[in-house]
Amino acid sequence: MNYTLEDVKNFILEFTELEYQFGLGQFDNSITDEEWYGLIAKLENCYSEEFGYYAIITAYRDESLMTKELYDNKKNNLKKRRLFLIRKYENPKLGKGIYNTDSSVVFSGFLGAGSNNLRSEIYQSNLSVGIVNGELKIITERDLNSEKRRNEEIIEWIYSERSNVYTENITIKKDGTLIETLRVFEPEHPTWIADYNEG
Numbered sequence: 001m002n003y004t005l006e007d008v009k010n011f012i013l014e015f016t017e018l019e020y021q022f023g024l025g026q027f028d029n030s031i032t033d034e035e036w037y038g039l040i041a042k043l044e045n046c047y048s049e050e051f052g053y054y055a056i057i058t059a060y061r062d063e064s065l066m067t068k069e070l071y072d073n074k075k076n077n078l079k080k081r082r083l084f085l086i087r088k089y090e091n092p093k094l095g096k097g098i099y100n101t102d103s104s105v106v107f108s109g110f111l112g113a114g115s116n117n118l119r120s121e122i123y124q125s126n127l128s129v130g131i132v133n134g135e136l137k138i139i140t141e142r143d144l145n146s147e148k149r150r151n152e153e154i155i156e157w158i159y160s161e162r163s164n165v166y167t168e169n170i171t172i173k174k175d176g177t178l179i180e181t182l183r184v185f186e187p188e189h190p191t192w193i194a195d196y197n198e199g
Contacts, residue, residue, distance in 0.1 A: 001131065001134050003107075003131065003136060005086050005088060005180060005181075005182035006182070007136065008086050008088075008107045008109065008129055008136060008182075009083065009086055009182060009184065011046075011129065011136045012083050012086070012109045012111075012127065012129065013083060014046075015043075015046045015127075015138065016080050016081045016082075016083065016111065017080060018039065018042055018043045018046065019043065019081065020078065020079070020080040020081075020114075021039055022039060022040070022043050022057070023074065023078050023114070024071070024074060024075060024078060025039055025061075026061055026062075026065065026074075027065055027067075027070050027071040027074050028066065028071055029063070029066035029071075036059070036061065037059060040057060040059045043057060044057055046137065046138055047137060047138045048098070048099075048100070048101065048130065048132045048137040048138065048139045049099075049100075049132075050097055050098065050099055050139075050168070050170055051098075051138060051139055051140055051141075051165065051170050052138075076116070077115050077116055077117070078114060078115060078116075079113075079114060079115065079116050080114075081112050081113065081114050081125070082111065082112035082121065082123075082185060083109060083110070083111055083112075083184050083185065084110045084111070084112065084123045084183075084184055084185050084186070084187055084192075084196065085109070085110040085123065085181065085182070085183055085184060085185075085196055086107055086108065086109050086110070086181070086182040086184070087107070087108045087110075087175075087178055087180070087181050087182075088105065088106075088107050088178070088179055088180040088181070089105065089106050089107075089108065089175045089176035089177060089178055089179065090104060090105055090176050090177045090179050091103075091104060091176045091177060092105075092106040092172055092174060092175055092176035093172070093173035093174035093176070094106075094139075094171075094172060094173065095140075095169035095170060095171035095172070095173055096169045097165075097168040097169035097170035097171070098130070098139050098140065098171075100132050100133055101130040101131065101132050101139055102130060102131040102132075105130070105131065106128055106129070106130050106139070106175070106176065107128070107129040107130070108126050108127070108128055108129075108175065109126075109127040109128075109129060110123035110125070110126055110127075111123055111124070111125040111126075111127055112124060112125075120187075120188040120189050121185075121187055121188045122187045122188065122189050122192045123144075123187060123192065124143065124144045125141055125142070125143055125144070126141065126142040126143075126157045127141050128140045128141065128142070128172050139170070140159075140165060140170050140171055140172055141165075142157035142158060142159055142172070143157070143158060143159075143160070144156070144157065144158075145157070145158045153191045154191075155191060155192065159171055183197075
C-alpha cells in the first residue's frame with residue numbers, strides 16, 4: 001500500500017498521544033485496569049513486532065504511586081512529543097533485525113522532548129516508520145548525538161551501543177535517497193532551522 005506523508009503524520013500523532021497517555025496513566029487511579037490494558041495494546045500495536053519487544057512498555061502499575069501529588073508532578077513535567085518534520089526515503093539500508101518491512105521506503109519523523117525542561121523547541125529523536133505487512137509501524141528510533149550537538153552544533157543520529165536495538169541490529173544503516181518532506185512545526189534553534197529547511 002502507498003502511504004502519503006499525511007498518513008504518516010496522522011500515525012505519528014496518534015502514537016505520541018498514546019505515549020503521553022501511557023506516561024500519565026501509570027499515576028492515574030481514575031483509569032480502570034481494562035482501560036489501561038486497552039491503552040497498552042494500542043501503544044504496542046504502533047511498533048513492529050521486533051522493535052515492540054524491546055520498547056520499554058510495562059503493563060504493571062504500582063497503586064502506591066497513584067497519588068494526586070505524583071500525578072500532578074508527572075503532568076507538570078510530561079508533555080506530548082512534538083512532531084516537527086517527516087522525511088521519506090527510498091532504498092534505505094536496514095539492519096538484519098528489521099523483518100517483514102518493505103525495504104524500498106522508510107519515513108523519518110523528527111520528534112521533540114517528552115518533558116518540559118528544555119529551553120528551546122528542537123527535535124531530539126528520529127523515529128523510523130516503515131510499512132510492515134501492509135501497515136505503518138515504528139521500526140526503530142535513534143537519538144541525537146548530544147556530544148556532537150554540544151561541541152560542534154551538528155545534528156547526528158545515533159543508537160546507544162548498550163541498547164537491545166543496537167545489539168539485535170534493529171537499526172537503519174543508511175537512510176537512503178530523500179524524495180519527499182513534510183514540514184509540520186519549525187524548531188527554534190538556528191542549527192535545527194537550517195536542517196528543517198533542507199531538502
